[in-house]
Amino acid sequence: MAHAANFPAADFPLANAQAGGTAPPAPQRATSRVGAAPSNAPPASRGDAKSLEPNTTITGGYKLIRLVGRGNFAKVWEATDARGERVAVKILHSSHPQANKRFLREIKVVRSLPANEHVVQYVDHGVLPDGSPFLVLEFVVGFTLGQLLSTGRRFSEQAACSLMLQLCRSFAGLHALGVTHGDIKPNNIMLAKSASAPSLPAPNKAGKEVIHLAQVERSSLRIKLLDFGLVRDAQGLLKLLEQHEMLPGKDFAEELDVGMLAGTPEYIAPEQLIDARREEHEPALTDTPSDVFGLGVVFYQLITGVVPWPFEPDSRDPEAYRHSIKEYLGRRASGERPECPPGTSQALWSIIARSLDPDPKKRQGDALALFRDIERFVEYGVGVPANLDTEETVLAYFDAASADVDKESAPVTAMKQLPAAPVVPESLAVSTRRDPSDLIPAAAPPGSRTMMMFIIVAACIALGVAVAFLF
Numbered sequence: 288m289a290h291a292a293n294f295p296a297a298d299f300p301l302a303n304a305q306a307g308g309t310a311p312p313a314p315q316r317a318t319s320r321v322g323a324a325p326s327n328a329p330p331a332s333r334g335d336a337k338s339l340e341p342n343t344t345i346t347g348g349y350k351l352i353r354l355v356g357r358g359n360f361a362k363v364w365e366a367t368d369a370r371g372e373r374v375a376v377k378i379l380h381s382s383h384p385q386a387n388k389r390f391l392r393e394i395k396v397v398r399s400l401p402a403n404e405h406v407v408q409y410v411d412h413g414v415l416p417d418g419s420p421f422l423v424l425e426f427v428v429g430f431t432l433g434q435l436l437s438t439g440r441r442f443s444e445q446a447a448c449s450l451m452l453q454l455c456r457s458f459a460g461l462h463a464l465g466v467t468h469g470d471i472k473p474n475n476i477m478l479a480k481s482a483s484a485p486s487l488p489a490p491n492k493a494g495k496e497v498i499h500l501a502q503v504e505r506s507s508l509r510i511k512l513l514d515f516g517l518v519r520d521a522q523g524l525l526k527l528l529e530q531h532e533m534l535p536g537k538d539f540a541e542e543l544d545v546g547m548l549a550g551t552p553e554y555i556a557p558e559q560l561i562d563a564r565r566e567e568h569e570p571a572l573t574d575t576p577s578d579v580f581g582l583g584v585v586f587y588q589l590i591t592g593v594v595p596w597p598f599e600p601d602s603r604d605p606e607a608y609r610h611s612i613k614e615y616l617g618r619r620a621s622g623e624r625p626e627c628p629p630g631t632s633q634a635l636w637s638i639i640a641r642s643l644d645p646d647p648k649k650r651q652g653d654a655l656a657l658f659r660d661i662e663r664f665v666e667y668g669v670g671v672p673a674n675l676d677t678e679e680t681v682l683a684y685f686d687a688a689s690a691d692v693d694k695e696s697a698p699v700t701a702m703k704q705l706p707a708a709p710v711v712p713e714s715l716a717v718s719t720r721r722d723p724s725d726l727i728p729a730a731a732p733p734g735s736r737t738m739m740m741f742i743i744v745a746a747c748i749a750l751g752v753a754v755a756f757l758f
């Protein structure tokens with residue numbers, strides 16, 4: 288099986304989406320991303336993307352107020368628009384063409400997604416005089432999940448489930464389009480808070496406080512998913528829409544991911560490591576179940592406060608860092624399974640363990656499937672049977688189990704407590720995994736355009752249904 292492959296650590300082609308292929312710097316723990324590269328460039332002149340200061344008014348009339356986030360490729364500012372409304376402005380500061388292409392993809396995806404209360408909303412985009420693109424977003428008042436977890440706090444099972452249900456909802460539009468986020472981690476998940484709601488209690492001295500559902504609800508914390516910088520058109524739909532001029536531009540025309548590993552080490556699924564070594568002609572394994580893996584890592588972290596496979600980089604120098612990351616990724620590629628954390632209920636663990644299965648076919652096929660597993664746990668206290676395939680729905684499993692029970696007049700099992708299966712459109716009940724070659728004919732025969740239009744319209748309807756279903 289693919290996940291059992293154990294590559295020599297030195298074989299990993301580490302992604303390097305920045306200029307020069309130079310070694311990564313000693314990373315900051317919270318933001319270490321595979322492929323991060325040092326900024327060796329000389330200081331930029333005043334007024335360009337690298338040297339912006341508070342109170343600068345940029346193209347579009349956005350006045351920068353304060354820096355609120357700094358990634359490897361972009362900086363995020365709190366700003367006001369021409370009417371004085373608060374917005375966030377994310378400005379690319381890397382001049383590498385790969386980073387630029389990824390930023391344009393981010394803009395396109397954030398713009399194209401249907402409105403979703405759990406995804407940061409697009410406002411505008413533009414280009415600075417020096418050519419640096421920027422993206423304007425709603426400003427989220429609150430804090431990142433990373434900031435909260437760094438205080439040592441964690442969540443009760445019910446509180447973690449409530450946040451995970453919101454987080455899964457944030458993927459409704461993305462996964463229905465067969466697009467992966469590719470960088471799920473607490474620093475890319477914000478917890479928005481209204482000014483009038485009470486704050487979470489401050490961490491106690493030991494910093495080991497468990498946050499309960501009532502506190503999450505009292506503080507009305509709302510998940511907002513951020514950072515679409517590593518989105519991947521895993522099932523080829525966006526490329527298809529671009530080819531047929533139903534989506535402007537050619538941002539997804541080019542394969543950016545061959546021979547690259549992009550993401551944050553602790554959250555990367557084993558198949559992403561395998562894909563990093565594939566040749567262009569080989570099909571990629573990374574798909575919506577790879578995001579489910581990242582969601583599983585976050586789920587584990589919510590209830591334990593730690594990630595299942597901690598990465599402690601050796602940051603003494605770039606060479607030591609490179610060595611430690613290769614060694615770590617080599618271990619991860621062998622497909623280790625985490626143990627059930629002490630004190631976690633078996634039913635909940637069966638759901639988290641399913642999302643962290645090294646084999647993507649054994650995971651929930653997408654965020655919607657994970658949503659359903661969590662919802663069933665919250666409402667009925669049941670988990671999932673081991674070794675379900677992505678293509679096999681839990682509901683189908685439960686239906687079959689109930690039918691057998693009826694036939695044999697055996698005692699009613701916990702599974703029988705489930706309500707009648709809700710009507711789930713077939714396209715949503717199973718993985719949204721599609722083979723792009725099914726959608727894109729090698730040579731379009733005459734008349735195929737009508738069929739193509741049909742497929743595209745069907746995909747758009749599926750997307751609409753997915754969104755309507757979740758909200």
Ligand SMILES: Nc1ncnc2c1ncn2[C@@H]1O[C@H](COP(=O)(O)OP(=O)(O)OP(=O)(O)O)[C@@H](O)[C@H]1O
Nearest residue numbers: 318355356358359361363375424425426427474514
């Ligand atoms: N809309 C927003 N409102 C408020 N804060 C934001 C917003 N968007 C981003 N931030 C802050 O900026 C930080 C960086 O944002 P983002 O993850 O989008 O940038 P990035 O350059 O892609 O980061 P990285 O490379 O580290 O993943 C976030 O962790 C968050 O603290």
Ligand SMILES: [Mg+2]
Nearest residue numbers: 358474475514
């Ligand atoms: Mg980020």
